[in-house]
Amino acid sequence: MADECRFRIGYALAPKKQNSFIRDSLLNLAGSRGVDLVKIDPTLPLVDQGLFDCVLHKLYGEEWKQQLEEFRLRNPNAAIVDPPDAIERLHNRISMLQAVSDLRIESRNETFGIPKQIVIYDNETLFDGQAWESLKFPVIAKPLVADGSARSHRMNLVFNHDGLNKLRPPIVLQEFVNHGGVIFKVYVVGQYVRCVKRKSLPDVSEEKLGVSESVLSFSQVSNVASNEKVDDKYYKMMHLDDTEMPPQSFLADIANGLRHALKLNLFNFDVIRDARSGSRYLIIDINYFPGYAKVPGYEALLTDFFLDVVNKEEKEVAKFVSSDKDIRKIVSDNFCSDGNEIGPDEMEKSIQSCHQCQQITR
Numbered sequence: 001m002a003d004e005c006r007f008r009i010g011y012a013l014a015p016k017k018q019n020s021f022i023r024d025s026l027l028n029l030a031g032s033r034g035v036d037l038v039k040i041d042p043t044l045p046l047v048d049q050g051l052f053d054c055v056l057h058k059l060y061g062e063e064w065k066q067q068l069e070e071f072r073l074r075n076p077n078a079a080i081v082d083p084p085d086a087i088e089r090l091h092n093r094i095s096m097l098q099a100v101s102d103l104r105i106e107s108r109n110e111t112f113g114i115p116k117q118i119v120i121y122d123n124e125t126l127f128d129g130q131a132w133e134s135l136k137f138p139v140i141a142k143p144l145v146a147d148g149s150a151r152s153h154r155m156n157l158v159f160n161h162d163g164l165n166k167l168r169p170p171i172v173l174q175e176f177v178n179h180g181g182v183i184f185k186v187y188v189v190g191q192y193v194r195c196v197k198r199k200s201l202p203d204v205s206e207e208k209l210g211v212s213e214s215v216l217s218f219s220q221v222s223n224v225a226s227n228e229k230v231d232d233k234y235y236k237m238m239h240l241d242d243t244e245m246p247p248q249s250f251l252a253d254i255a256n257g258l259r260h261a262l263k264l265n266l267f268n269f270d271v272i273r274d275a276r277s278g279s280r281y282l283i284i285d286i287n288y289f290p291g292y293a294k295v296p297g298y299e300a301l302l303t304d305f306f307l308d309v310v311n312k313e314e315k316e317v318a319k320f321v322s323s324d325k326d327i328r329k330i331v332s333d334n335f336c337s338d339g340n341e342i343g344p345d346e347m348e349k350s351i352q353s354c355h356q357c358q359q360i361t362r
């Protein structure tokens with residue numbers, strides 16, 4: 001693609017995320033379609049790191065939020081994917097699933113919801129039988145906070161009352177629902193939706209409930225050894241191949257509903273199928289900017305999304321930019337903020353490229 005109409009997408013990610021997400025295959029495909037992915041150094045001022053059509057990020061903290069706010073004020077036409085306040089809603093396991101409870105979707109055969117759950121802030125409530133009236137064992141105790149730390153993924157499957165001693169509030173106690181040991185992970189990238197199957201906790205039978213330990217601790221069970229041979233073995237043992245996927249249109253409706261309600265573009269949600277009723281689905285977790293590289297063909301998916309975002313922004317700009325005079329003003333405002341004048345040749349090039357881009361996006 002001609003140099004004149006390239007888009008710059010900045011990414012600000014933790015090193016682990018950068019390693020898994022920013023692969024050559026993604027850089028190459030995006031590059032061949034006019035999208036340059038550029039690394040942002042979060043320790044330097046964002047506004048000094050050049051112009052971006054869009055900023056992608058998964059970083060936490062007030063300092064980073066401040067950086068984004070300054071960038072937004074200086075670059076009102078650039079997209080920030082996604083707004084920090086909207087992401088923060090996913091950092092609490094109650095507010096995260098509230099969006100699901102509020103969602104209304106018409107489906108002829110399938111229903112969806114969330115498991116029964118209560119939030120426990122202190123030990124007193126934990127051991128108070130009344131708070132428990134609506135729940136029965138086994139339950140999963142999840143840290144209330146879901147901020148990406150290792151601790152926030154540490155779960156306890158509690159089989160009986162004795163197991164409560166191991167728990168440290170604040171936690172969410174959620175009814176464990178048998179689901180055949182398979183979880184569906186639904187990846188959302190703007191308007192695009194992909195579902196993959198993964199292993200999950202095995203079902204708990206009534207007999208096991210009587211004789212098992214009082215508590216079982218685990219962490220990131222669907223992620224364990226996801227690239228190793230052992231996973232293939234599990235795949236076969238659990239008949240993951242034979243497990244029927246939920247209907248794609250049903251998942252897409254939920255995904256779109258959540259995308260609008262949460263005001264987020266990049267997330268996934270974990271779905272289990274209730275073994276007591278083959279058409280009842282429960283959403284148990286929503287994650288911001290998950291491991292997209294695990295989705296086959298993620299490069300094309302993400303590139304399509306980047307182009308959707310930048311073209312939308314371009315169209316917005318195009319509404320206001322009609323003449324060379326407008327373009328001259330925008331170019332000087334944006335390029336000359338550091339006090340350096342832009343030369344006549346460069347200005348002419350900018351005007352031409354702007355007209356070209358508008359022809360494409362209109």
Ligand SMILES: O=P(O)(O)O[C@@H]1[C@@H](OP(=O)(O)O)[C@H](OP(=O)(O)O)[C@H](O)[C@H](OP(=O)(O)O)[C@H]1OP(=O)(O)O
Nearest residue numbers: 017020147148149220223285287288289290291292
């Ligand atoms: O590391 P990955 O690629 O397995 O991705 C993790 C996700 O795995 P998934 O794509 O759902 O299988 C993972 O999803 P789960 O919580 O395991 O369902 C989280 O999104 C995790 O982010 P964080 O630790 O909650 O901030 C994600 O971790 P980060 O890469 O964002 O640190």
Ligand SMILES: Nc1ncnc2c1ncn2[C@@H]1O[C@H](COP(=O)(O)OP(=O)(O)O)[C@@H](O)[C@H]1O
Nearest residue numbers: 115140153174175176177200201222270284285
């Ligand atoms: N209510 C539930 N019933 C059955 N299994 C569950 C339930 N909630 C979570 N799990 C299992 O525990 C795993 C981790 O829980 P999840 O809420 O997804 O936390 P995380 O944010 O660490 O992924 C899920 O992938 C699933 O295997």
Ligand SMILES: [Mg+2]
Nearest residue numbers: 270285286287
């Ligand atoms: Mg999960």
Ligand SMILES: [Mg+2]
Nearest residue numbers: 146285286287
């Ligand atoms: Mg999670």
